[in-house]
Every structure is written in structure tokens, then in C-alpha cells.
Amino acid sequence: MLLALTEDQEFFRSTTARYLAEKVPPETLRAMRDDPVGFDWAYWRQGADLGWTSLLVAEERGGGSISDQGLIDLGLLAYEFGRCAAPGPLVGTNGVEGTARRRVHCGLVRWRTRPDRPAGGLGTSTPRRRW
Numbered sequence: 001m002l003l004a005l006t007e008d009q010e011f012f013r014s015t016t017a018r019y020l021a022e023k024v025p026p027e028t029l030r031a032m033r034d035d036p037v038g039f040d041w042a043y044w045r046q047g048a049d050l051g052w053t054s055l056l057v058a059e060e061r062g063g064g065s066i067s068d069q070g071l072i073d074l075g076l077l078a079y080e081f082g083r084c085a086a087p088g089p090l091v092g093t094n095g096v097e098g099t100a101r102r103r104v105h106c107g108l109v110r111w112r113t114r115p116d117r118p119a120g121g122l123g124t125s126t127p128r129r130r131w
Contacts, residue, residue, distance in 0.1 A: 008066045009067050009069075009072070009073060011066070012073060012076060013080060017083070017084075019046075019047070019050065020080055020081070020084040021084065023046075024043065024084060026085075032087065038087045039088045039089075047088065048093075051064070051066065052077060052088075054094070055074045056070045074094055
């Protein structure tokens with residue numbers, strides 16, 4: 001299947017590609033090879049500001065994607081991450097936030113913002129009642 005990108009999707013893809021080329025060139029990746037975290041939090045915070053961490057979360061729940069097709073937008077982002085071998089919790093932040101926010105909506109967990117965490121950080125707790 002061929003995908004014809006919208007103008008917004010192409011802008012998102014090209015902005016991400018430029019950002020990754022600038023922030024995580026091969027030299028930076030080599031320097032971080034032995035870092036236990038594996039990426040720089042400042043770089044990830046800036047990426048979160050570009051919309052990397054909430055593509056699978058509905059807009060009415062605080063997320064949103066560039067084209068209202070979050071999975072396709074995440075695929076574009078993942079492609080650019082793979083092309084540059086870019087580090088970071090891309091799948092984890094999108095998968096966990098999307099799942100957690102859906103469960104919050106269903107009342108299975110409580111959502112609380114973690115201001116002490118980088119963008120995309122979250123904390124959850126389960127209700128303390130017996131089922």
C-alpha cells in the first residue's frame with residue numbers, strides 16, 4: 001500500500017528528520033553507547049514538545065496527532081527514528097500513555113501528572129478498593 005502524506009504529515013516527518021539529524025548524529029550515538037540511560041533527557045523533552053509522546057492519545061484526553069491518524073503519524077516518526085538509529089522511549093511513551101489514558105477513562109487507574117518528570121512522564125495508581 002502506498003501512503004500519500006498530507007501536507008501536515010510531510011511537515012511532521014521532515015521536521016522530525018531534521019531535528020534527529022541535528023540532535024543525534026552518529027557521533028552522539030557513539031558517545032552514548034555506554035550510557036545506562038541511552039539518550040539525553042533534554043533531547044527527549046524537546047521531542048515531546050514536538051508531539052512525539054501523545055500520538056495515540058485522543059485530543060479530548062490531552063493528546064493528539066498532526067493528522068488525526070495517530071498510528072500513521074507514529075509510523076512516520078518510527079521510520080525516522082529507525083533511519084537515524086535515534087534513541088529514546090518512543091514506543092514506550094506512546095504505548096503506555098495511550099493504554100493508561102484509556103484505562104483512566106474506564107476508571108481502572110488514576111492518572112496524575114508528574115511535573116518532576118520529563119514530558120511524557122506519568123504516574124498511575126490503581127484504586128484501593130476490592131472488586
